[in-house]
Amino acid sequence: MIDKLKKLCIKYKSFIMYGIFGVLTTVVNYFVYWLCARPLSLDPMVSNTIAWVAGVAFAYVTNRKYVFESQENSTKGIIRELGSFTVSRLFTYFVEQAILFVFVKRLGFNDLIIKLIANVVVIILNYVLSKLIVFKKKHE
Numbered sequence: 001m002i003d004k005l006k007k008l009c010i011k012y013k014s015f016i017m018y019g020i021f022g023v024l025t026t027v028v029n030y031f032v033y034w035l036c037a038r039p040l041s042l043d044p045m046v047s048n049t050i051a052w053v054a055g056v057a058f059a060y061v062t063n064r065k066y067v068f069e070s071q072e073n074s075t076k077g078i079i080r081e082l083g084s085f086t087v088s089r090l091f092t093y094f095v096e097q098a099i100l101f102v103f104v105k106r107l108g109f110n111d112l113i114i115k116l117i118a119n120v121v122v123i124i125l126n127y128v129l130s131k132l133i134v135f136k137k138k139h140e
Helices: 002-011 013-037 044-067 075-106 111-134
Strands: none
Touching: 002 013, 013 044, 013 111, 044 075, 044 111, 075 111
């Protein structure tokens, strides 16, 4: 039983690690959003942009090192990796902004609830983009 569990953990290591660091990234993103939107009373769209920057910085470091265990060490390779990471995150940033715009700005839903729902959508999209494009192994 233990061996079977160990094999499953090894097989799905990047997915498990992404789940852990995805939750931590969401906590960073959500906290920064809350801080900007509540105590600082910034607009939800502005708050989300600031939270996105904080979340992307945290996510790049943790995804590169712990989730996808990137072996890229050349300056050119790291710049390519960071560039594709940022572009993929920009895509999901606009998805999240659209969700916030429609449900918070136009329909008047609670921004903290919609932000949480949008984060779930973004986490899924980010995993797929990171796995297939950003941190794709050289042999794949």
